[in-house]
Amino acid sequence: MCIGLPIYSNHGVNPMDRQIAKLAAQYCSRYEGSLLGDLQTVYEKYVKQKQQTVLEAAAAAAAVQALFNADRIDTSRITPQMEEAFRLAFPNKELSDLTDLSPEQLQGVVSAWKGKYFEVLVRDRLNSGEWVGDLHLEPGQVAVLADSPTQAGWDIQILDADGSVAYELQAKATESLSYVKQALENCPDIQIVVTDEALQNIGEALQGVSGSGISDETITRHIIEPMTSLFDETWQNLCENILPFLPFVLILTTEGRMLMVGKKTAQQFWGSVIERSIKTGAAMSVGAVVVLLDGGLLSIPASILTRLGIDRYQILHQAQRRAQKRTEHIKALMARCPT
Numbered sequence: 001m002c003i004g005l006p007i008y009s010n011h012g013v014n015p016m017d018r019q020i021a022k023l024a025a026q027y028c029s030r031y032e033g034s035l036l037g038d039l040q041t042v043y044e045k046y047v048k049q050k051q052q053t054v055l056e057a058a059a060a061a062a063a064v065q066a067l068f069n070a071d072r073i074d075t076s077r078i079t080p081q082m083e084e085a086f087r088l089a090f091p092n093k094e095l096s097d098l099t100d101l102s103p104e105q106l107q108g109v110v111s112a113w114k115g116k117y118f119e120v121l122v123r124d125r126l127n128s129g130e131w132v133g134d135l136h137l138e139p140g141q142v143a144v145l146a147d148s149p150t151q152a153g154w155d156i157q158i159l160d161a162d163g164s165v166a167y168e169l170q171a172k173a174t175e176s177l178s179y180v181k182q183a184l185e186n187c188p189d190i191q192i193v194v195t196d197e198a199l200q201n202i203g204e205a206l207q208g209v210s211g212s213g214i215s216d217e218t219i220t221r222h223i224i225e226p227m228t229s230l231f232d233e234t235w236q237n238l239c240e241n242i243l244p245f246l247p248f249v250l251i252l253t254t255e256g257r258m259l260m261v262g263k264k265t266a267q268q269f270w271g272s273v274i275e276r277s278i279k280t281g282a283a284m285s286v287g288a289v290v291v292l293l294d295g296g297l298l299s300i301p302a303s304i305l306t307r308l309g310i311d312r313y314q315i316l317h318q319a320q321r322r323a324q325k326r327t328e329h330i331k332a333l334m335a336r337c338p339t
Contacts, residue, residue: 030232030266033208035197056276059247060283061300077226081124085117098227106230114216114223118173119145119155119167121214122193126158133193133210141166165223168192175216177201184208195219248333283307 050320073095076088086095098109125132126143137143154168168190170183175197183192192209194202195216197332202209202232251273259269287303295302 050167053308053311054304056247056250056280057269057283057304059250060280060307061287061303063244063247063284074226075229079222081120082113082117082222082226086113088120088145089116091149098230101230103230106227110220110223114219115171116149117219117223118195118212118214119171119218122169122171122212123156126156131336132212133199135169135191135193135210152336154190156193163241167191171212173196173216173219174198175201180209247284248277251276251280279307279310282310 075095078095083095086093090109098106101109121269122132123143123145126135126137128138137158138160142159144159146156153170155171156169158166158169162165170187170190170192172180172183172192172194174180174194177198180192180194180198180202188208190208192210195211195212196215197216199209199211255264255269255272257278258264258272259266264272283303283306286306287299290299290302
């Protein structure tokens with residue numbers, strides 16, 4: 001506040017001091033009345049901008065999570081054996097095609113994929129010299145899968161060293177006793193290998209059935225894990241479709257309100273929209289990089305801190321420029337004072 005300024009007479013006073021006092025008196029008379037109001041306005045503007053920035057930062061973090069948790073196949077969870085099983089079960093499909101299927105259609109995919117995956121596991125265990133239930137390959141023997149997913153009768157052939165067929169197997173990844181019975185009735189001369197759960201259900205009721213030491217629950221979980229997000233409920237899919245655009249909707253809404261009440265011109269509106277969108281886009285990019293580097297939920301603080309940091313840097317830069325302009329203005333005033 002401009003209180004207690006010294007009053008100088010015209011005698012015995014340095015001309016420079018008299019000039020500075022005059023400038024100070026003019027400044028006070030011009031700005032003193034509105035100083036508190038101006039400070040209040042600046043404070044309110046700062047608080048609103050701070051709240052707005054925090055809201056945008058949170059929206060940017062949510063958008064990143066929605067983008068990476070949307071319906072997609074997590075290929076990092078697909079092993080070479082699972083990939084081979086998918087190609088054998090669906091020779092005319094790509095994994096990316098699954099994102100277009102409904103949850104009901106995906107259940108059919110899981111069933112067929114799981115069945116072929118079970119066959120691949122049984123084949124690989126036999127070829128690696130392991131026991132699969134009561135089965136073990138003799139020296140020189142090799143297990144091979146049927147080339148066609150619709151191969152009738154057998155799923156796995158055991159070949160001798162000369163290439164002749166030693167015996168054939170059916171691999172059934174099921175817990176259904178009736179399904180196993182039907183397979184035995186259709187091909188009574190082909191031994192059946194089943195999952196642990198099916199063997200427990202069968203007990204000693206059926207001959208020609210061997211356990212595998214492989215759990216149906218385990219292979220089902222392996223198949224479902226890479227495409228868990230594809231089984232989302234309708235409301236989850238709706239959120240995933242909306243959240244990536246939420247930060248930009250907030251920007252357009254807040255800036256549009258300023259335009260409608262006349263606080264901003266059209267040019268200022270678009271300038272603010274572009275500036276804020278760039279800041280938010282930068283924050284989302286940082287969050288995306290963290291996710292791609294397997295940072296997981298660390299992308300949330302990364303996005304928020306990036307958005308807040310951009311504004312903090314901008315505020316400090318503007319303050320520095322204002323201080324520099326004020327310094328230059330004072331120097332100009334001092335230059336006008338008589339020496």
